[in-house]
Structures are given as C-alpha cells and as structure tokens.
Amino acid sequence: MKKIICGKLYDGISDKLQENMEILIDKKNIISVGKNIESLHDTEIIDLSHLTVAPGMIDAHVHAAFFDWREIDKDDIYYTNSMRTLAVAECARKTLAGGFTTIRHIGWFREDNSLDVKRAIEKGFIEGSRMVVAPHFLCTPGSHGDSTQKLGVNPMLSNFLEGQLPTMGSGADFFRNAVRKEVKHGTDFIKIMATGGFFTPNDSPEDKQLSDDELQAIIDTANSLHTTVTAHAYTSELITTLVKMGIHGIEHASMIDEETARLMEQYNVYLVPTFCPYDEIIMLDEEKLAQKPEAFQKKLKYYRQRLVKGRKTIINSKLKLGYGTDLVTGYNNYECGREYSAWLRNGVNPFRALKAATATNAEILGLKDVGTIQPGKLADISGWPRDLLTDHMALLDCGFVMKEGKVYNAVSYAD
Ligand SMILES: [Zn+2]
Incomplete structure (x- = not known):
C-alpha cells in the first residue's frame, strides 16, 4: 500500500483546495481519501506536502x-x-x-x-x-x-x-x-x-x-x-x-x-x-x-x-x-x-x-475510473509545486505523477 500526504488537494469534485488530506492506495486503486487515515506499518509514505495534489x-x-x-x-x-x-x-x-x-x-x-x-x-x-x-x-x-x-x-x-x-x-x-x-x-x-x-x-x-x-x-x-x-x-x-x-x-x-x-x-x-x-x-x-x-x-x-x-x-x-x-x-x-x-x-x-x-x-472520453480522487477510482494522481489558482503556468510545471498506482518521473515544461 501507498499513502500520499497532500499539501493541498483538488479532488476533481468540489471547487476548493482541501488541507491536511491523505490518499491511501492499494495496487492500482485509491481505497481511501481523508484526514489522518490509518495505515499498516509497512505502508509506503509518499510525502507531497510541498505540492498541490490533483487527479492525473x-x-x-x-x-x-x-x-x-x-x-x-x-x-x-x-x-x-x-x-x-x-x-x-x-x-x-x-x-x-x-x-x-x-x-x-x-x-x-x-x-x-x-x-x-x-x-x-x-x-x-x-x-x-x-x-x-x-x-x-x-x-x-x-x-x-x-x-x-x-x-x-x-x-x-x-x-x-x-x-x-x-x-x-x-x-x-x-x-x-x-x-x-x-x-x-x-x-x-x-x-x-x-x-x-x-x-x-x-x-x-x-x-x-x-x-x-x-x-x-x-x-x-x-x-x-x-x-x-x-x-x-x-x-x-x-x-x-x-x-x-x-x-x-x-x-x-x-x-x-x-x-x-x-x-x-x-x-x-x-x-x-x-x-x-x-x-x-x-x-x-x-x-x-x-x-x-x-x-x-x-x-x-x-x-x-x-x-x-x-x-x-x-x-x-x-x-x-x-x-x-x-x-x-x-x-x-x-x-x-x-x-x-x-x-x-x-x-x-x-x-x-x-x-x-x-x-x-x-x-x-467515456472513462469511468479516472478524473476524480475518490475511493474505487484508479490511482491516477498529479502533483504541482505552483499555485494552481493564481499561476497560469502551473500545469506546465509538474512535480509528481502516478498512473494506476505506479510513480513515474515528473518533468517541468515551464519556460
Ligand atoms: Zn486538432
């Protein structure tokens, strides 16, 4: 299992950035989203407290x-x-x-x-x-x-x-x-x-x-x-x-x-x-x-x-x-x-x-398993160092990417 600690969280559902949120992932799927989620001792912690976390x-x-x-x-x-x-x-x-x-x-x-x-x-x-x-x-x-x-x-x-x-x-x-x-x-x-x-x-x-x-x-x-x-x-x-x-x-x-x-x-x-x-x-x-x-x-x-x-x-x-x-x-x-x-x-x-x-x-696109951060969805997750609400270049500057529970190298395309 993996647990992501979010700086802020945009979940694709509500128009707000939530504080102190965590996402628990089992293999390819999100199984829990909330504050102070309990996890097993061998859960891998992914600390993204410096990023705004969002759906992929x-x-x-x-x-x-x-x-x-x-x-x-x-x-x-x-x-x-x-x-x-x-x-x-x-x-x-x-x-x-x-x-x-x-x-x-x-x-x-x-x-x-x-x-x-x-x-x-x-x-x-x-x-x-x-x-x-x-x-x-x-x-x-x-x-x-x-x-x-x-x-x-x-x-x-x-x-x-x-x-x-x-x-x-x-x-x-x-x-x-x-x-x-x-x-x-x-x-x-x-x-x-x-x-x-x-x-x-x-x-x-x-x-x-x-x-x-x-x-x-x-x-x-x-x-x-x-x-x-x-x-x-x-x-x-x-x-x-x-x-x-x-x-x-x-x-x-x-x-x-x-x-x-x-x-x-x-x-x-x-x-x-x-x-x-x-x-x-x-x-x-x-x-x-x-x-x-x-x-x-x-x-x-x-x-x-x-x-x-x-x-x-x-x-x-x-x-x-x-x-x-x-x-x-x-x-x-x-x-x-x-x-x-x-x-x-x-x-x-x-x-x-x-x-x-x-x-x-x-x-x-007709994809039911992605687009929001919710239990049951695939763990497609992105993380962004810039302020998504004020910086128009924010989505060119990726700090973290996970697709179906697997972490990939993130790259910035900001000038
Ligand atoms: Zn075209």
Missing part, C-alpha cells in the same frame, strides 16, 4: 504524430508511418511526465499506428499516458483533413499522396464504410472535419466540407455501433446542423454565437474549445503569431473579431467544456499545460479549468 490531468485534443512542430511540413513526404508511430509513443511518454495521465489522440492526416501505441502502453510494454484514440480524420478531398491540398498545384503528386489517407473520400456510403472499418480496427471514437480550417492553406474556416447526407451517415452509423462522434467545426450554422443530427461533441467552435451556444447546452453536447491555437491572435502576441505559417496568420487576422466574440460567448456560457490543447505550431504537442495558461489568462475561473481537465474530460 487529461488532455482531450492532442495530435501526437510528430516529434517537433517545426517538422510538420515534412509529414507529407519525408515521414514514414513508423516515424509517426515513434512520435506518438514519444509524445505519450512526455505527456505522462508532464502530469497528464490520459490523452485523447484526435487523429492525424496519415497512418501513425496510434492504436498500436495505445495497446503497447496498456500492456505495460512502453511507458506513456493512457490513450483514447481516433487514428484518422474522416474527411473529403481538399478539406482541412487533406494536407495534400497544399500540393494541389501538382495534381499528380497530390492525388498520389491522397492514397495515404485511408478515411478520406466522398459520399454517404464511403463514410458509412469508413466508420465501420474504424470501429472494426478498434477506434475509440470518430473525428470528422466538418468545416475548413486555419492551419491548412487553401480552405476557409467557413467552408462546409461534408454534405448533410455524409454527416448524417457518419453520425447514424457511429450511433448504431455505440461510438461517439466529435467534429472539427467553427461556424454556428454547421454546429446547429450537427447538434440536431445527434453529434456528441464539437472541437473549437471558435466563432460560435449565443443562440448556438444555448442549443449546445440544451442538447448537452460537449465542447473542447482549444484556446491555444487562436490565443496569439486574440491576445495579440505578435512574436508567437509570427511563428505560424503565413496563410495561418492571414486567416487568423481576417477572423480576429469573430474569434474574440466567439471566445467571450464560450467563456460566459454554461457549456460542458472539455480541456484540449491542439498544439501543432509554436509549442510542442506534449505541452498540455499550455491550455491552462490560455484559460487563466483569458479570465476563466481556475476551478472551471481544473474540472474540465479532470472530471469533465473523463466523462467526455
């Missing part, structure tokens, strides 16, 4: 398939599937060291064998965060999920490279089949590219990139197979359509209006708002903005007012918010604490952010 954090929007954001341009031609697989494993190792015991890998343009990495971690062959995985984006040619769009001036090459994207196609039947195959191969959920994006050069965040019959085919097929669907989506119009079709979640929603936010609340559709990728334009951080590709910067500048308004709508809403970083430029994919910094700097109550990164994310 969860990042619901990670693209794990690259080693360094400066390498992303190489993905089309110079990265092999095995290179991406190694990157996924390395990312999961680093996110765990950073105190994020679970990550949701939300697809990539090409094969990265992320389901294999997930299985290798589950079996204990390699160390890493627990992974919830959708290996591929479901998308159409030329869409935000089609990175060969930037090679469109060379149709022969871009068409040839399309063959690397197994879930890209057109037509309701294609997508019914794609959902069935993803489920067959073990996907945990389905990720679709419903609108265009900022990161891809030749489309617009306002583009609708899947037709109504394709969207309905995806959602109905996934529902019939008890699999959830989440959509990359920006515009209120399309989010409204998706909510009424029965979608489970939305990623980004960065230009959402009030009416659509109310609709999502009413239908209990979750939102992972991913503040990080748009933060530089909203907070006008010129230095970070300049690190993004030119087309990305141009689009962000063009849509700035709508992004500012959308963010206010999200922050002032009662939406069920998940926590996800979506880091593809400027910062590395394993720096999961970046999103906490963005939420706090944008004036979000820290307890709302902590709840999103723990209990709410566990619910979104």
